[in-house]
Amino acid sequence: MDFKDQIAQLASRVEKMLPQIQTEEATKNALVMPFIQIMGYDVFNPFEVNPEFIADLGIKKGEKVDYAIIKDGDPAILIECKHHLENLDPHNSQLFRYFHTTKAKFGLLTNGIVYRFYTDLVEKNKMDSTPFFEFRITEIKEAELAELKKFHKSYFDVDNITNTASELKYLNELKTLLHKEIADPSESFVTFFTKQVYPNMITAKVKEQFAPIIKRSFNQLISDAINERLKSALNQEKQIDVAESIKIEEGGGAETASGIVTTEEEIEAFFIVKSILREVLEPKRIIYRDALSYFAILLDDNNRKTICRLYLNTKKYLVILDDNKKEIKHEIQSIDDLYGFADILKEVIVKLELPKK
Known part of the structure; x- marks a missing residue:
């Protein structure tokens, strides 16, 4: 399961679990710890995730932040958690106090639903009063997933995140402002x-x-x-690939004689997938083959290189085959929803293009 699917799975679980979560501790265990785990960090290894991390504040000793993500022996991200029903606005001052006493470059304030990331864009070693990145896990968007992935253990790079944090902060603030003004x-x-x-x-x-x-x-x-x-x-x-489309349809004549009807919707879905994958692949390598029960999209016209299958009857599904050729179904409402699976489709191409051992 890829990163996007893991986040989506957690989001669906969050909505179901909320009625049973009564305390802040339960919020941490049921919502925040699984999130940290998805981000690639071992929540049971104190050398990676240090719970109740001590951040002494001058004469106040023993002050603790809920979690610290450790990198090279030092805290990199401080995480302060609140009950899922709490408004986060009054609580950033607590994280602010911890921030300047440690070597951490990022602060995360969350109630398990809303996640706010902070850094020191305005004044070095002093946490900003407003987050540079914020999202709701139950409503996370494609662009937000891309930014969140930068904090994953496999991709975490302080300089990379810092270099884009300022632009991201003002981009989000302007989007919020425009959204408010338009409404x-x-x-x-x-x-x-x-x-x-x-x-x-x-x-x-x-x-x-x-x-x-x-x-x-x-x-x-x-x-x-x-x-x-x-x-x-x-x-x-359609304009670029009209010749290929004709060739493909001619090649499917024998199948059509067997009762297979390739619908206009299937052809449009095929072009959407090609449009998505043209960023990583020559479009001419993407071919379709229609069958009685599903519509297959292949790489290099090879049955062993299935990019995806589409079921576009009463219920519509995008299907990806796992390593054992087992179908993994993703329900879609219309073929336009295929754009939301761009990352998954591109990952399939990466796997198919890997050299065989």
Whole structure:
């Protein structure tokens, strides 16, 4: 199971377990420790994960942070945990106090659902008051998974994370600001955009009229951009690979005579997969073969190199074959959901391209 699947599995478990988790200690055991384990660290090895890590604060001795991730003998990440029902906002000051007494470069404040990562972007060796990276594990997005993976033991590099932390912090703050303004435009936001299109004096009444127009404009713009991107990707693949498509369909004539019907939806799904994998592979190496029960997408037209199978009947599934050729099913609502499995599909290609021992 890859990193993305492990996080998704934990997220689904979190929602089911919350009613049974009554204490902060239970939050740590049921939610936070499994998360640390997924990040590649051995929670039972104090040389990797040191629980109740002592961070003396001047004359206050014996102050403890819940966990410290240890790297090369020194704390690299300090983790402070709260009950899953607690709001994290009042608690960053506690982590702030621990931060400057250790060599740790990152602080993590969490209630097992929300995860906030801090560092010292503003003033060296002094933890910032706002996180540079934050996510909800039950709603984690593709881009957030990519950032989170940098903290995995296998990829953890202080310089790499620090170099992108500042950009990530302001990117997230701007996204939050834009999201808020689009949902409920402020007066200054409305004034700025109204000035760009309205030639007369901007009165309170004019701003009141333009506020819903601006909100609707942004929502429509976002919707149009998403639809256009999907349509563009499909059209581009169809234009580039039309000759290959004809060749493939001709090659499937014998199967069609056996009662196999290749649907338009299956062809579109095929082009989506090619669009995803063109970043790591020549598109001409990706071929499909239709069968009675499923639609197969292969590497090099080789049955032993199955990239994936698609079941697109009443219930739709993307299927990946494990090392023993056993099917691992991922339910999808529509073929557009295939874009969400880009990492998994690329990992299949990596495995298929590995030299045989």
